[in-house]
Amino acid sequence: MSGRRDGKRWSPPLRRRLRSGPDWAAQTPTWRQARPALIADALDRASARPSGNWFVVGASRNVRADDRPYGRTVGGVEVVLWRSEDGEPRAGSGVCPHLGAPLRDSRVVCGTLVCHWHGLTLDGSPSVGWQPFPVHDDGVLVWVRLDAVGGEEPTERPVVPARPARDRGVDAVFTAVGRCEPQDVVANRLDPWHGSWFHPYSFVDLSVAREPRGDEDDAFVVDVSFRVAGRLVVPVRAEFTAPEPRTVVMRITDGEGATSVVETHATPLTGPDHERPRTAVVEAVIAASDRPGFALARAAAPVLRPLMRRTAGRLWRDDLAYAERRWTLRSTGLFPG
Numbered sequence: 457m458s459g460r461r462d463g464k465r466w467s468p469p470l471r472r473r474l475r476s477g478p479d480w481a482a483q484t485p486t487w488r489q490a491r492p493a494l495i496a497d498a499l500d501r502a503s504a505r506p507s508g509n510w511f512v513v514g515a516s517r518n519v520r521a522d523d524r525p526y527g528r529t530v531g532g533v534e535v536v537l538w539r540s541e542d543g544e545p546r547a548g549s550g551v552c553p554h555l556g557a558p559l560r561d562s563r564v565v566c567g568t569l570v571c572h573w574h575g576l577t578l579d580g581s582p583s584v585g586w587q588p589f590p591v592h593d594d595g596v597l598v599w600v601r602l603d604a605v606g607g608e609e610p611t612e613r614p615v616v617p618a619r620p621a622r623d624r625g626v627d628a629v630f631t632a633v634g635r636c637e638p639q640d641v642v643a644n645r646l647d648p649w650h651g652s653w654f655h656p657y658s659f660v661d662l663s664v665a666r667e668p669r670g671d672e673d674d675a676f677v678v679d680v681s682f683r684v685a686g687r688l689v690v691p692v693r694a695e696f697t698a699p700e701p702r703t704v705v706m707r708i709t710d711g712e713g714a715t716s717v718v719e720t721h722a723t724p725l726t727g728p729d730h731e732r733p734r735t736a737v738v739e740a741v742i743a744a745s746d747r748p749g750f751a752l753a754r755a756a757a758p759v760l761r762p763l764m765r766r767t768a769g770r771l772w773r774d775d776l777a778y779a780e781r782r783w784t785l786r787s788t789g790l791f792p793g
């Protein structure tokens with residue numbers, strides 16, 4: 457079982473435990489374990505993995521067959537996405553080849569993109585100078601392949617993390633934008649040690665049970681309790697991996713909501729070497745449980761609620777602040793790591 461990778465038997469804690477608090481300052485400092493070189497090495501290994509030039513652009517459900525197309529700028533390239541009448545995703549340049557209208561503001565009529573300036577129609581195939589981009593809909597997220605931005609060897613498909621079976625999961629996708637580069641978002645996620653210090657409102661008792669051991673077994677195994685409400689916490693074991701340069705996956709391997717995953721995808725919005733880079737953090741939470749239907753949502757909710765609250769909550773803001781701070785220090789040569 458994947459939760460036992462440290463070789464030790466994992467003894468399941470009480471399903472729910474009441475914690476007395478506040479004891480934030482009394483917890484064990486983690487800074488000695490959170491060695492900058494270890495995080496940097498994990499980041500280097502992640503960065504060296506192939507992405508095939510695929511970039512997450514957003515939630516599948518945001519790309520529609522009617523009404524409005526979906527637009528994003530990725531690596532400085534305007535991209536527009538929509539669906540054909542039979543639901544197939546389409547993607548391509550977001551700049552109209554006629555006189556440059558922003559196609560993200562155009563309309564989709566019966567699966568065809570119709571430019572709102574002079575009525576040029578695009579069905580997704582190359583047309584009068586407009587070029588489609590390869591697109592992949594994995595059922596939760598939509599990816600586009602931008603070879604000029606990625607600069608790697610292109611691949612047929614993106615690296616999509618393993619997920620709970622469709623009929624056992626419920627998903628939600630959140631997006632936020634930070635002033636940093638994708639590597640800053642990934643580095644934040646590859647530092648699990650900050651969890652209960654920096655986010656005490658969401659996590660308590662975080663400890664890293666096993667550090668990554670290089671390419672062959674490159675996972676952080678983390679024991680942590682999610683704060684549900686007040687003193688009520690739910691302990692789980694989770695594993696963090698980076699299957700490609702812009703993705704970090706947290707998989708719950710033991711405890712409530714086991715097999716649930718939280719995927720963090722960092723997509724550059726600005727082009728390379730931009731003076732003030734911006735990065736979209738697209739986070740997919742795929743909650744799973746052996747229990748069907750309503751019971752599934754209820755079973756997974758205690759663990760996933762803090763994560764689902766990210767959009768409105770401090771967790772997002774704090775992690776983005778961490779990533780932005782890292783970029784600011786890097787860009788001025790002051791980063792101590």
Ligand code: FES
Nearest residue numbers: 552554555571574
């Ligand atoms: S700019 Fe799109 S049709 Fe003219």
Ligand SMILES: [Fe+2]
Nearest residue numbers: 650651655775
């Ligand atoms: Fe965090």
